[in-house]
Amino acid sequence: MVRTPCCDQNGMKKGTWTPEEDRKLVAYVTRYGCWNWRQLPKFAGLKRCGKSCRLRWMNYLRPNVKRGNYTHEEEETITRLHASLGNKWSAIAAELPGRTDNEVKNYWHTNLKKRQKQNSSSVEISQLEKSSSNSTASIITTDNCLSPNNVDDYYSSEIQEVLMEPNNNNNNNSNEAMKMIMSSNSTSRSSQLETVVNKNNINNVHSPLSPQPSSSGSEISTTTTDTSTSTSRASTDNNNNNATTETTTNYSTNYFVGDLSYNFNDLFEDDQAFQHELFSDSFWTEPFLADHNSYIPTTTTHDHDYLITNANSLMDSDDLLSPTLDNILLFTSNSSTSTAGYFYEENLVGLL
DNA sequence: AATCAAGCCAACCGCACGCTC
DNA sequence: AGAGCGTGCGGTTGGCTTGAT
Numbered sequence: 001m002v003r004t005p006c007c008d009q010n011g012m013k014k015g016t017w018t019p020e021e022d023r024k025l026v027a028y029v030t031r032y033g034c035w036n037w038r039q040l041p042k043f044a045g046l047k048r049c050g051k052s053c054r055l056r057w058m059n060y061l062r063p064n065v066k067r068g069n070y071t072h073e074e075e076e077t078i079t080r081l082h083a084s085l086g087n088k089w090s091a092i093a094a095e096l097p098g099r100t101d102n103e104v105k106n107y108w109h110t111n112l113k114k115r116q117k118q119n120s121s122s123v124e125i126s127q128l129e130k131s132s133s134n135s136t137a138s139i140i141t142t143d144n145c146l147s148p149n150n151v152d153d154y155y156s157s158e159i160q161e162v163l164m165e166p167n168n169n170n171n172n173n174s175n176e177a178m179k180m181i182m183s184s185n186s187t188s189r190s191s192q193l194e195t196v197v198n199k200n201n202i203n204n205v206h207s208p209l210s211p212q213p214s215s216s217g218s219e220i221s222t223t224t225t226d227t228s229t230s231t232s233r234a235s236t237d238n239n240n241n242n243a244t245t246e247t248t249t250n251y252s253t254n255y256f257v258g259d260l261s262y263n264f265n266d267l268f269e270d271d272q273a274f275q276h277e278l279f280s281d282s283f284w285t286e287p288f289l290a291d292h293n294s295y296i297p298t299t300t301t302h303d304h305d306y307l308i309t310n311a312n313s314l315m316d317s318d319d320l321l322s323p324t325l326d327n328i329l330l331f332t333s334n335s336s337t338s339t340a341g342y343f344y345e346e347n348l349v350g351l352l
Numbered sequence: 353a354a355t356c357a358a359g360c361c362a363a364c365c366g367c368a369c370g371c372t373c
Numbered sequence: 374a375g376a377g378c379g380t381g382c383g384g385t386t387g388g389c390t391t392g393a394t
Binding site: 015016036037038050051054058087088089090101102105 | 378379380381382383384388
């Protein structure tokens with residue numbers, strides 16, 4: 001069952017977010033950034049207050065938000081920091097990459113606090129946690145890094161040819177390459193997409209309409225999150241464009257279970273219907289166009305931990321008005337685990 | 353199978369802080 | 374200086390899930 005949505009006196013929707021709302025918010029923020037939370041819902045076509053949008057993004061939709069079990073180390077960190085800082089949840093969460101203050105707070109109240117009480121008299125907390133912890137650690141790895149030395153391994157020869165064609169300018173070459181990639185099989189698509197970016201020597205490029213990378217956020221990291229929960233997700237009826245939901249009673253939770261990249265990669269892999277919806281006029285509705293014509297965000301906050309790169313902008317194109325299959329690439333970014341200029345398989349969150 | 357209770361956690365609310373003018 | 378605005382933080386709520394009976 002889904003929590004019954006309600007509206008406040010201003011007609012703003014409250015309660016559980018629907019997949020459709022999530023899509024709109026993700027699409028808008030990844031394209032334009034969170035330049036003003038209060039104004040954002042209006043431009044994004046959401047009947048939510050800015051606070052609600054911010055909370056949803058920060059705690060749930062943002063790339064690199066780690067979900068699932070806490071590791072022993074994370075539990076220790078929370079326990080230790082709470083002992084010294086008290087209920088400074090944001091400060092504690094800052095020491096736990098991927099965890100939000102809200103999540104840490106909830107975890108403390110539901111697990112650690114209880115445990116600490118039970119064992120404070122005689123048992124060392126760390127020993128207890130060690131015995132009780134069977135959680136799956138998140139893995140930070142550089143194994144899938146595509147360095148400039150091996151990017152060509154990831155190109156198909158066809159695409160390399162297009163990119164190297166002397167008579168085309170870089171923009172046309174790249175757009176053509178992108179189209180070829182999109183028509184290729186899904187297993188090679190993501191790696192080829194990111195090498196298009198590498199091939200154009202793009203490390204820190206962004207659209208004037210997309211969020212600026214944070215001061216430390218131009219690099220790319222890779223984070224794999226445990227997604228042990230079974231997943232179902234929304235799909236779209238290709239014919240009538242009506243969203244339907246598969247096998248879910250709490251679809252907003254199930255839809256985004258695990259990390260965001262899972263979902264986007266999933267869409268990327270096999271959900272042509274949803275991709276189709278994303279690129280249709282009905283999804284990219286008036287707010288985007290109005291935004292584009294009337295307001296160009298020029299400021300962003302410094303808490304972006306993702307890099308949204310507009311492929312057209314990477315290719316020096318001015319045409320951003322019509323989102324198409326070849327114009328927006330979304331990577332996650334985290335300066336703490338990155339190597340500048342490298343693009344990682346897992347960090348290609350998707351193509352919008 | 354049905355009911356109940358406890359636990360979990362996403363989301364809301366109010367306040368405080370910082371920035372701009 | 375202080376008013377207005379946007380954002381962040383911590384406390385709280387309440388609907389959903391799960392396990393016990």
